[in-house]
Amino acid sequence: MCGIIGVTGVAEPLAVLLAGLRALEYRGYDSAGVALVETGGSELWRLRAAERGRSIDKLASEVVAAPLDVGAAIGHTRWATHGAPTEENAHPHLDCSGRVAVVHNGIIENHRELAAQLAAAGHRFSSATDTEVVAHLVEEERGAGAPLAEALRRCLPRLRGDFALALVDAGSPETIVAARRTAPLVVGRSDTGAVVASDIAAALATTRNLFLLDEDQVAELTPGAIRLIDAAGAECSPRPLAVSWDVAAAQKDGHPDFMAKEMAEQPLALRETLLGRLEASGATELEELGLDGPVLKAFRRVVLVACGSSYHACLSGRNALESLAGVAAEVDIASEFRYRDAVLGPDTLVVAVSQSGETLDTLHAQREAKRRGATTLALSNVVDSVMAREADAVLYTRAGPEIGVASTKCHLAQRAMLGVLALHVARARGALSDDATRRHAADLLGLPDAVSDVLARAEDHAAVAARHAAVRDVYFLGRRDGFSVAAEGALKLKELAYVRAEAYPAAEMKHGPISLIEPGALVVAVATRSGLWEKVMANIAEMRARGATVVAVATDGDAETAAVADDVLLVPETGPLAAPIVEIVPLQRFAYEIARARGNDVDRPRNLAKVVTVE
Ligand code: G6P
Secondary structure, eight states, X not given: OOEEEEEESOSSHHHHHHHHHHHHGGGOOSEEEEEEEETTTOOEEEEEEOOXXXXXXXXXXXXXXXXXXXXXXXXXXXXXXXXXXXXXXXXOEEOTTSOEEEEEEEEETTHHHHHHHHHHTTOOOOSSOSTHHHHHHHHHHHHTTOOHHHHHHHHGGGOOEEEEEEEEETTSTTOEEEEEESSOOEEEEOSSOEEEESSHHHHTTTOSXXXXXXXXXXXXXXXXXXXXXXXXXXXXXXXEOOOOOOGGGGSOTTOSSHHHHHHHTHHHHHHHHHTTTBOTTSOBOOXXXXXXXXXXXXXXXXXXXXOHHHHHHHHHHHHHIIIIIOOEEEEEEXXXXXXXXXXXXXXXXXXXXXXXXXXXXXXXXHHHHHHTTOEEXXXXXXXXXXXXXXXXXXXXXXXXXXXXXXXXXXXXHHHHHHHHHHHHHHXXXXXXXXXXXXXXXXXXXXXXXXXXXXXXTHHHHHHHHHHTTTOOEEEEEEOTHHHHHHHHHHHHIIIIIOOEEEEEEGGGGGGTGGGGOOTTOEEEEEOOTTSSHHHHHHHHHHHHHTTOEEEEEEETTOHHHHHHOSEEEEEOOOOTTTHHHHHHHHHHHHHHHHHHHTTOOSSSOTTOOSSOOOO
């Protein structure tokens, strides 16, 4: 998974390209590259760098050698799938003549087969990527006389897999052609220019006049114009895209990194997500959902599917749906759900939870659910994301763009949104008393303040993290919603600090993992009064008896928990829906501080990407 940007007809195309690549770096940062077509000389100029995390800086320092008179230009930031993260494998990739350049996000599944056919026809390959076949396929069609857009259109049926592609050709100095299947790509035009990009944020510097591309359509961008053809070659009109984010929302605003900024934005993300959707009376307003009361009442089962942090949000979402709405609910990891022959039907609502709305495993799980006759609901942070467009119903978290690879504000917003959904379904089913509804609403509405309160304790929480910065193995324990918090805390520590961290339902430790506990092991236990506190206390005692050091996430004023823990991460008392959301915040800080103490790049942890568009 990678980021694509292309511009034509803009002033300072290289500066726009590099800024776009920086905005897209969250999609991958193994290497970066650009290809430009010189307007007068019809030459193609390419520059690539593979210096993990510093590639764009390297490009910026070397673009002085670029031609001055540039027409179309494309750029790419890579998360390596096929082929090591080297300069040879960095995009753009060229055809044999060096006149066609392609950038690609996704995977061409049948690339080996295509490469063998192309090699037999005399094509020479210079990378180990799946992408390069596209340049050679287009070269063949160009050789047969097809204009660039038509050449790409003819190639698409031969490609298997998921992709977003943008190409330039030295023979058409001001033209970019682009196409997508599953992977995201937006196109836009200004009065004099045009842009193609993997996401809205990267395109916004050029224009707000953006459009969606449907699968297998080909867009031809020329200065000030977009022409679209469908798979059959017929001209069609682009669908406008509503844009609400602005470029400023994707800057660091004085924070040392995006993760710090995004953690600080959590109260706002929660406020925006709850706004207009939940009243103090408990009344919910989710008209946007498009599923009315009788429909919600008719479901006999809800299945939540997601990956990574979004999956952890679903663990609590399931609990809320069962306990508030009394509807059978289950949760599965999207990549497992997709292949497990789940028994689904019209009585099942499948909720696919994804910040990006484009995680391939979740997208395919959603498609599989639809294929099996379930109603699908996408819960996404990105408006008009692929999943949002394909689902029967959509709910948006309103956390704004999240750039840090490790999800923070979007994760909290997902949990809050699932809480509202559970209340909404509960009301539709008449499952809760008015009193209970009001209590839960107050709990959720108090979230922005409660999370602000936790953020204000950053120094205390950082001091605890500093005491454990050298840790090597950590066990995160919790029960019920506390387990979902433990799972998220462990993931954060793993992905940011590169520390071995495992999460277990606390009582499950005694069925095996407890044999790993010896003096020096660190246990982080979610032991607030909101959950199964007494039970967790007993589990903590089991760990201490074997020599573990214990850090407890505990409720303000809880002397009993403080007495059995070596350190406490205190949080204010809340009701059960807000509790897991509040409890995660100190664990984010814990991972953040340990990662920074070890000199890690928290925004771009090694081997990870924010949006995973491969299986
Ligand atoms: C990646 C990110 C995680 C994220 C997961 C699911 O692994 O690094 O932070 O939770 O994808 O992403 P989604 O966009 O589907 O929520």
